Amino acid sequence: MSTRVSAMIGCRSMILSLLLTIMPGSATLALAATSYHVVDIGTTGTFTTSIALGINDSGVVVGALSPGNTAYQFTEGGGFVLLDNLAGGSEAIAFDVNDAGVVVGRSNVTSGDTQAAIWSTPTTPLQLNSIGGSNFDTAFDINASGEAAGSAVFIGIPFDTSAVFWSDTGVPTDLSAELNAQGSARALNDAGVVVGIFETAVPSENRAFQWTEASGVDELVGLQGALRTEAYGINSAGVAVGTSGAVDTPSNATRWTTPTTPEDLGLLPGSTRSVARAINDDGTIVGIAETLTSQLAFVWTETSGLEDLNDVSDAADIGMTLLRASAINSSGQIVGTGLVGGVEHAFIAPEFAAAWPALGVLAWLYRNRLARRA
Numbered sequence: 001m002s003t004r005v006s007a008m009i010g011c012r013s014m015i016l017s018l019l020l021t022i023m024p025g026s027a028t029l030a031l032a033a034t035s036y037h038v039v040d041i042g043t044t045g046t047f048t049t050s051i052a053l054g055i056n057d058s059g060v061v062v063g064a065l066s067p068g069n070t071a072y073q074f075t076e077g078g079g080f081v082l083l084d085n086l087a088g089g090s091e092a093i094a095f096d097v098n099d100a101g102v103v104v105g106r107s108n109v110t111s112g113d114t115q116a117a118i119w120s121t122p123t124t125p126l127q128l129n130s131i132g133g134s135n136f137d138t139a140f141d142i143n144a145s146g147e148a149a150g151s152a153v154f155i156g157i158p159f160d161t162s163a164v165f166w167s168d169t170g171v172p173t174d175l176s177a178e179l180n181a182q183g184s185a186r187a188l189n190d191a192g193v194v195v196g197i198f199e200t201a202v203p204s205e206n207r208a209f210q211w212t213e214a215s216g217v218d219e220l221v222g223l224q225g226a227l228r229t230e231a232y233g234i235n236s237a238g239v240a241v242g243t244s245g246a247v248d249t250p251s252n253a254t255r256w257t258t259p260t261t262p263e264d265l266g267l268l269p270g271s272t273r274s275v276a277r278a279i280n281d282d283g284t285i286v287g288i289a290e291t292l293t294s295q296l297a298f299v300w301t302e303t304s305g306l307e308d309l310n311d312v313s314d315a316a317d318i319g320m321t322l323l324r325a326s327a328i329n330s331s332g333q334i335v336g337t338g339l340v341g342g343v344e345h346a347f348i349a350p351e352f353a354a355a356w357p358a359l360g361v362l363a364w365l366y367r368n369r370l371a372r373r374a
Helices: 003-022 175-179 355-373
Strands: 039-042 049-055 061-066 070-075 079-082 092-097 103-108 114-119 125-127 136-142 148-154 160-166 172-174 183-188 194-199 206-212 216-220 228-234 240-245 252-256 262-266 273-279 285-290 295-301 305-308 320-328 334-340 343-349
Touching: 039 049, 061 343, 070 103, 114 148, 148 194, 160 175, 160 194, 160 206, 172 175, 175 183, 175 194, 175 206, 175 216, 206 240, 252 285, 262 273, 262 305, 273 320, 295 334, 320 343
Parallel strands: 049 092, 049 320, 049 343, 070 092, 092 136, 114 136, 136 183, 160 183, 183 228, 206 228, 228 273, 252 273, 295 320
Antiparallel strands: 039 343, 049 061, 049 334, 061 070, 061 092, 070 079, 092 103, 103 114, 103 136, 114 125, 136 148, 148 160, 148 183, 160 172, 183 194, 194 206, 194 228, 206 216, 228 240, 240 252, 240 273, 252 262, 273 285, 285 295, 285 320, 295 305, 320 334, 334 343
């Protein structure tokens, strides 16, 4: 055996040994094409549960702590920061945060109604203007310009829900007037393209829509035979995601590259429904798969298709089952909610990049060792 071959074999053994030391129980995972390292965000103070609903490109996570529904923002370096309620309010939920750190969600107020809220800082919540007479408003998403999308609920007879778009100055637009139907705006991109759900009258079924201020409303066509469609996310390229299906068949996660071209993303084995909740600018999609008894978080890519996030992450190593994937940022960091010991905890799952710097160092050592022996 030559000196060069012996060196190669010895170095390979050293690399494997070091990888096993650096990442015990995860060496195989670190080399997988798509794999994620799960961090349990946990709770703080007297709170026992947490959910994560949004994340920006700086890794700021937002959601709610319970009991009591207290809105929070979280960073791995700074931990939890609680967000104040609107004046007179006792609870709030944060749904999204943009790259400027501006948070949107909802908070109750003195009257008992719930209003859409926006936080430019944790201690300065402001009520987003209502479209008038609504009792339960929510802002679900905010873009880089400060425009927001959400819904307004009118409690009465009849019960009514309107999709709402808020301009960057807080002026609300009732999209349901253009939809000529009840609805809810669930997401928007930086170009101001809004997606969401509206409800047909007879029969009463959900339909997905896309709206722009310039072009108005377009219905997002469902999969073949679908009677209901729902849209929950959209990226900068205008690719929308949601779910589509018939009443008596599974509703499958769906991607729309145009309003008339739905793509079936499929189901996880054993699941009866899948819902895509978010898509980043790389086209990676996350969401929820439902079985008869539980939920499972999923991730979808062009190369790997639909995968159970539990299977392509190290969640089991920390005793967590990932239930719902709610959002993903441009770096591929996924946030959502998992189960730890029967209790819901928020999680953040960056792609497993920690191993690659170590591999780079080892490769450098390997090349230099061979150079010395040549």
